[in-house]
Amino acid sequence: MIIPFKTSEHGQDEYIICLRSPMTVAELRERMLQRAKVSQGSYAYQLIDNLHAQIFIRSLDLKADYAIYFAREYASFFDYLRRRERLPLEIVARLAEAFDMSIGMYYYKLGYAFLTDTYGLEFLTRLVEDMPQGELS
Amino acid sequence: MTLSLLETLNSISTSLAILAHQIRAEALAGLGSRNKVAEHVLLPVLRRMYNAPGLANTNALAANFPGIDLYDSSSGLGVQVTSEVTAGKITQTIETLVAGSFPLTRLVFALAANTVPRYRTETRAKWRISTKGRFTFDPKADVLAFDDLLTRIQHLPMADISAIDAELQALVRGTHQIHLVPHLQNQVKAQLAEEQRIARYIPNVFVETQDTKYQARCFAHPTLFIQRIAAWFNRQPLAGLNRLATMSGVPTVSMPSTEALVAADTLERAVAAAQAFMKDIENLDMMLTPYSEIGRSGGAAIPRDTARAHVLNETQYYIEMTAEGTKYRLRNRSTELRCVTARVFLLTGPAGQGKTNFLCDFTERFLLRHNIPCAYITARQISRFPYSDLNDVVRQLIFPSAVTTLEEGLTTLAAPCAERQQPFVLVIDGLNEHPDVRTFAGQLEHFLETLVRYPYIRVLMTCRSEFLEQRFGTLLSGPLAPILHLSKAHGQRFDQEQHRELVARYFRFFKVRPSRVARRVIDFLQRDVLLLRFFCEAYGARGRNSQYKQPVVAGIYRDEIFRRYVEDKLGRAEHSVVSDRSMPRPLVHRVELRRVLSLVAAHMLDAGQYANVSRTVVAAALDAELTALLDEELVLRHDLGPAPSLLAEPNEVLSFTFDEMRDFLLAQHLLDVHARNPGEFARLVALQQPTHTQGVEGMQRFLFYASRIPTNRSFFESYRTHSWYGAVYDTEVFAVPPMYLDAEDRQIVEAVLTSGDARAQHFAREIALRWETSVFPILNLEMLLTVARHADQSFFSDVLVPTFGHASYGQNTLGEEFCRFVETRVLPEFAPNEEHPYDPIFRLLLLLLPIGANPTLDSPAVTVFRQLIAGHPAYALGLLQEALHDGLRWHRAFVWRLLSVAVASIPDPAPFIVLAHADATSDRSDTLIRRESERFITCVSAERTL
Structure with a gap:
C-alpha cells in the first residue's frame, strides 16, 4: 500500500510505502529494476537504483522506529504518528490500520520532481507495490 | 528456590562487580564512604575464608588499631580494606604496623577492586623484609582483590557459599537498592498526581516543541537514543550530495564511522562516543562548507574534473543547497549528541509556554515508562523548608528516611543505574518560583556541583527566561557551563485538527461537558488557548463537588469566565494552604x-x-x-x-x-x-x-x-x-x-441598522450570527430580517452587500461562509417537520440570493437553496411564496428563478401564476423580474403539457 499526501506546511508531496511481503532490501531492489525493465549501466538503471535506495535505505521506517524507540512512550502507533510525526489524521488512521499487515512503513520525502501527483503515485505503485495489477493476470 | 553452585557463584560475582562499580563511582566523585561499606561487605566473606569467626570491624572494638580495619583477636589476623591499590599504600601500612606494638600474626590486604595490580618483584621482596618477622605477610597470597575472593569462595562448602551470597546481596544490592527505585517511582507518581491536582499538569495536551522533547530524550536515555542518531547517519545522509558530486566531477565527501556510537552500550561509552563523534561532525561540517559555496569563491579550493565542468555548471546550485541542508541537519545531530554528554539540561522560556506541562509529560511518558530512575521536585517545595542546606532538603524530598545523607542515596543509585545503563534523572521544576531566588541561585550552583561528581546523575530543570540571565546566569558561564545544555521552549503551531484535539483534551481533563457548550464557543476556544484554560477552570466540574451542574454556555462571556475563575482560584489558594501537609x-x-x-x-x-x-x-x-x-x-x-x-x-x-x-x-x-x-x-x-x-x-x-x-x-x-x-x-x-440585554438595546440596534452606515454593517454581521431566537431573544437574526422587510432598496446595497458580499483579498465573504454553514451543518441535520427553528436562516438565505451572482443568476445562496428545494420542497415553496408576498424587489427575480426550478413540486400553481402575471406586466418590475416571472409561467405551461 502506498499512501500519498501533501504536507500542510509546504504542500510537498510525500509518500508512505507499506510493504507486506517479507523481502530483503536487495530483493526489493531486484524487483524494482526488473519491473522498470531497465538495462544495466543505463541512466534509467541508475535512476531506479537510486530511487530504491532513497526509499528503502535512506527513508525512515516508521514501524521500526516506533518499535525500537517510541513504543514505550506512545501507547499506540496511532499516537506516535499523530503526536510525534504530526501526520494528518486521515493518514494516521490508514497507517494504524495497516500496521499489523506491514513489515515496514517507509516515510519517503520526495527526491524526484517527476514523482509528484497522480503520475508519481502510479509510477511508484507499479515499481514497488506487492501486487500490482499487471502481476495479477 | 535452591540455586545451583554456578548460579550462586554468578550471583556473588554480580554483587562484587556492583560493589567495584560503586567504589569507582565514589572515587570519581571524590568520596570514600563505600570503603566503609566494603568493610561491612567483606567481613562475613573473610570470616569464612580464613575460618576466623571472631573477625570484627576494628571500629567496634575498644582498642585503637592503626592500619587495620578488621581484626580477629583469637587468631591475630588483621585485614586492611582499601580501594587505594598503590604499592605505596601497602608499604606505608606495613611500616605503621611494624613500628607499633599491635599483636598481629598475619596481615591481609583486601583491595576493593576487581583485580590486583601487578606489583614489581622487587617491591614484593621489599615488603617481605619490611615485616621484620613481626607478622606473616605473603604478598602473593595476602593481597586480595574481588577476583581472588571469588576463586577462594569456590573452594568453600556450598552452605558457606550460599551464606556469602545472601550476605553480599543484602549488603551490596540490599535494602536501599531494592527499595530505593520503587520508592523514587512512587515519589514521582505522587508528585505528578499533585501537579495534576493543582492543574499545573494537564496530561495529553500537545505542549512541547519536537526539538526540545527529542533533546530531552537524548539527555535522559543516552544509550538508547545514541543508537537512533547512529541510525540517522547510517541512512546515508550524504548520498544525495555525493551523487551530484560524482556527476559533476568533484570529490565526494566521506562519512565518519558510526561504529563507536553503535557499540555504546553503557552510559560511559555513550558519553565518550558522543564526544568523539561531535568532533567528527565538526570536521564534516568544515568539509561541507566549500560545497555549500561551490559556485562562489568559498568553494574554489574544491578540485574539479574539467571534462565535467558543463555538468557542474548545471548542478552547482543543487550542490550548494544540498550541502547547506546537510550542514543544518548535522547541527541538529550535534546538539543531540551534546545532550547525550550533558549532565544538566535546562529548559527555559517565557511564562505560559507550558514548561511545567512538558516536564510532567516527559517524566510520566518517558522517564517512568523507560524505568529510568528519577525523582521530581519543584523549587516551590524546596522553598517551604525553613533551613538552607539544599542537599538535605532534596534528600528529604526524594529519599526514604532510612537514607541519612544525600551522598548515601546518590551512591546507592549507582548499582541500579549500572544495571539499567541509564542515568538517574533528578527533575527540578520552576527554579524561578523559589520566593528567595537570589539565595536559592547560590545554593543551587553548589548543589549541582555536588551532583555532577556522580557520573550517572543528571539534572533536568526549568526556569523562566527572564530570571535565567539575572539570577541563574552563573550556571551558563560558570564551571557547570560545559556540561549544561540550554534548551529554549517556544510556542507550538497547531493545525486545525490539533486545535480541535487540544480543546477536547482540555475539556476531558477539566470535566467540561461539551454538550452544554455551544459550537461557536468551542470554535472560538480553539483559537485562544489561554482563554480555553480560563474557560475550563471556570465551568469544568473538576475539583467541584458532585452537586455541581455545568451551566449551558452559549457565548464567550469574559466577565463571567474571569469572575468564576478568580473566585475559584481564591478558594483554591485558601484550600491549598490548609491541605499542604509538607510544611506548616x-x-x-x-x-x-x-x-x-x-x-x-x-x-x-x-x-x-x-x-x-x-x-x-x-x-x-x-x-x-x-x-x-x-x-x-x-x-x-x-x-x-x-x-x-x-x-x-x-x-x-x-x-x-x-x-x-x-x-x-x-x-x-x-x-x-x-x-x-x-x-x-x-x-x-x-x-x-x-x-x-x-x-x-x-x-x-x-x-x-x-x-x-x-x-x-x-x-x-x-x-x-x-x-x-x-x-x-x-x-x-x-x-x-x-x-x-433589554428593549433599549434592541431600539439602539434597530436605529443603527436603518441608518445604513458602517455601524449598520457591523450590527448586521453580528446579529446574522445569532440565529437561534431561543438563545438570543433580544438581538438576533430575526431582527435583521424585520428591518430588511421594512427597508427600502438601499438597505440591500448599503448594508447587505457590504456585510455579506465583501471580503479582504483571499478570504471568503460572510455570505459564502454562511452558505457553507447552511450546506454542511444545517441541511444534513434538517429533519422534515422540524424546520421551524431554522426559519430565520433560510429567510436570510433568500435575502442573499443576488450576492455573488453571475449573469445566469447562479450564486452561492441559490445553490444552497436548490438543495433545500430538492430535500424539502414543500418547506422551500412556503418560504418562496412568503418572499413574494414580502414584496422586496432586490431578490424577486431570483425567487422566480427558483420557483421555475421547483415547478414540478408545486401542487397548485394558480396563486403563483397570478403573481407572476402581475410582475410580468408591472411598471415596478425591472427587466430581470419580468423575464424570470415570464419564465415561471412558461415552465408551469410546459409542466402541464407534460
Whole structure:
C-alpha cells in the first residue's frame, strides 16, 4: 500500500510505502529494476537504483522506529504518528490500520520532481507495490 | 528456590562487580564512604575464608588499631580494606604496623577492586623484609582483590557459599537498592498526581516543541537514543550530495564511522562516543562548507574534473543547497549528541509556554515508562523548608528516611543505574518560583556541583527566561557551563485538527461537558488557548463537588469566565494552604487574598502603569496571602523589574499574569471604588490616559460587562452616560450574556441598522450570527430580517452587500461562509417537520440570493437553496411564496428563478401564476423580474403539457 499526501506546511508531496511481503532490501531492489525493465549501466538503471535506495535505505521506517524507540512512550502507533510525526489524521488512521499487515512503513520525502501527483503515485505503485495489477493476470 | 553452585557463584560475582562499580563511582566523585561499606561487605566473606569467626570491624572494638580495619583477636589476623591499590599504600601500612606494638600474626590486604595490580618483584621482596618477622605477610597470597575472593569462595562448602551470597546481596544490592527505585517511582507518581491536582499538569495536551522533547530524550536515555542518531547517519545522509558530486566531477565527501556510537552500550561509552563523534561532525561540517559555496569563491579550493565542468555548471546550485541542508541537519545531530554528554539540561522560556506541562509529560511518558530512575521536585517545595542546606532538603524530598545523607542515596543509585545503563534523572521544576531566588541561585550552583561528581546523575530543570540571565546566569558561564545544555521552549503551531484535539483534551481533563457548550464557543476556544484554560477552570466540574451542574454556555462571556475563575482560584489558594501537609504554613483567608489583589490594582491605577508593581506594595503582614496567590499562578506573578541603575540590583515586582485578567481585576477594583466613593471612581478613571491604550480599552470592556449585570443596576444608571460606556458599546453589547440585554438595546440596534452606515454593517454581521431566537431573544437574526422587510432598496446595497458580499483579498465573504454553514451543518441535520427553528436562516438565505451572482443568476445562496428545494420542497415553496408576498424587489427575480426550478413540486400553481402575471406586466418590475416571472409561467405551461 502506498499512501500519498501533501504536507500542510509546504504542500510537498510525500509518500508512505507499506510493504507486506517479507523481502530483503536487495530483493526489493531486484524487483524494482526488473519491473522498470531497465538495462544495466543505463541512466534509467541508475535512476531506479537510486530511487530504491532513497526509499528503502535512506527513508525512515516508521514501524521500526516506533518499535525500537517510541513504543514505550506512545501507547499506540496511532499516537506516535499523530503526536510525534504530526501526520494528518486521515493518514494516521490508514497507517494504524495497516500496521499489523506491514513489515515496514517507509516515510519517503520526495527526491524526484517527476514523482509528484497522480503520475508519481502510479509510477511508484507499479515499481514497488506487492501486487500490482499487471502481476495479477 | 535452591540455586545451583554456578548460579550462586554468578550471583556473588554480580554483587562484587556492583560493589567495584560503586567504589569507582565514589572515587570519581571524590568520596570514600563505600570503603566503609566494603568493610561491612567483606567481613562475613573473610570470616569464612580464613575460618576466623571472631573477625570484627576494628571500629567496634575498644582498642585503637592503626592500619587495620578488621581484626580477629583469637587468631591475630588483621585485614586492611582499601580501594587505594598503590604499592605505596601497602608499604606505608606495613611500616605503621611494624613500628607499633599491635599483636598481629598475619596481615591481609583486601583491595576493593576487581583485580590486583601487578606489583614489581622487587617491591614484593621489599615488603617481605619490611615485616621484620613481626607478622606473616605473603604478598602473593595476602593481597586480595574481588577476583581472588571469588576463586577462594569456590573452594568453600556450598552452605558457606550460599551464606556469602545472601550476605553480599543484602549488603551490596540490599535494602536501599531494592527499595530505593520503587520508592523514587512512587515519589514521582505522587508528585505528578499533585501537579495534576493543582492543574499545573494537564496530561495529553500537545505542549512541547519536537526539538526540545527529542533533546530531552537524548539527555535522559543516552544509550538508547545514541543508537537512533547512529541510525540517522547510517541512512546515508550524504548520498544525495555525493551523487551530484560524482556527476559533476568533484570529490565526494566521506562519512565518519558510526561504529563507536553503535557499540555504546553503557552510559560511559555513550558519553565518550558522543564526544568523539561531535568532533567528527565538526570536521564534516568544515568539509561541507566549500560545497555549500561551490559556485562562489568559498568553494574554489574544491578540485574539479574539467571534462565535467558543463555538468557542474548545471548542478552547482543543487550542490550548494544540498550541502547547506546537510550542514543544518548535522547541527541538529550535534546538539543531540551534546545532550547525550550533558549532565544538566535546562529548559527555559517565557511564562505560559507550558514548561511545567512538558516536564510532567516527559517524566510520566518517558522517564517512568523507560524505568529510568528519577525523582521530581519543584523549587516551590524546596522553598517551604525553613533551613538552607539544599542537599538535605532534596534528600528529604526524594529519599526514604532510612537514607541519612544525600551522598548515601546518590551512591546507592549507582548499582541500579549500572544495571539499567541509564542515568538517574533528578527533575527540578520552576527554579524561578523559589520566593528567595537570589539565595536559592547560590545554593543551587553548589548543589549541582555536588551532583555532577556522580557520573550517572543528571539534572533536568526549568526556569523562566527572564530570571535565567539575572539570577541563574552563573550556571551558563560558570564551571557547570560545559556540561549544561540550554534548551529554549517556544510556542507550538497547531493545525486545525490539533486545535480541535487540544480543546477536547482540555475539556476531558477539566470535566467540561461539551454538550452544554455551544459550537461557536468551542470554535472560538480553539483559537485562544489561554482563554480555553480560563474557560475550563471556570465551568469544568473538576475539583467541584458532585452537586455541581455545568451551566449551558452559549457565548464567550469574559466577565463571567474571569469572575468564576478568580473566585475559584481564591478558594483554591485558601484550600491549598490548609491541605499542604509538607510544611506548616500560616492559614490564609479569602478576604485578605482579595486585599492583596486590590492593593496591587489600586497601585496600578494610581500610577497609570499596569505592570511591575513593587513587591513592597503588599505589606509584610500579607506575605502568606501573597505567597498563596503566587503559588496558584495564573492570577498574580512575580518578576524581576528593571534595575534603577547600572549598579543596583533589579527589584522583585508583581504583575497580573495575563493582560485580560489584569483588565478584569482593575475593572473590578474600580467597581468597588465606585460603590464606596463615586468621586474617587471619577478621579481614577480620569487618571487613565491615553484612553486608547490596550489596558484602558480592556478596563472599559470589563466595566461595560459589569454595568450590564442586573445586580450592578445602580452602577449602570450612572455609568451608561459615561464616555467609556459608549466607546465600547457597539462591540461589547454582543459579548454580554443575552439575558442581560433589554428593549433599549434592541431600539439602539434597530436605529443603527436603518441608518445604513458602517455601524449598520457591523450590527448586521453580528446579529446574522445569532440565529437561534431561543438563545438570543433580544438581538438576533430575526431582527435583521424585520428591518430588511421594512427597508427600502438601499438597505440591500448599503448594508447587505457590504456585510455579506465583501471580503479582504483571499478570504471568503460572510455570505459564502454562511452558505457553507447552511450546506454542511444545517441541511444534513434538517429533519422534515422540524424546520421551524431554522426559519430565520433560510429567510436570510433568500435575502442573499443576488450576492455573488453571475449573469445566469447562479450564486452561492441559490445553490444552497436548490438543495433545500430538492430535500424539502414543500418547506422551500412556503418560504418562496412568503418572499413574494414580502414584496422586496432586490431578490424577486431570483425567487422566480427558483420557483421555475421547483415547478414540478408545486401542487397548485394558480396563486403563483397570478403573481407572476402581475410582475410580468408591472411598471415596478425591472427587466430581470419580468423575464424570470415570464419564465415561471412558461415552465408551469410546459409542466402541464407534460
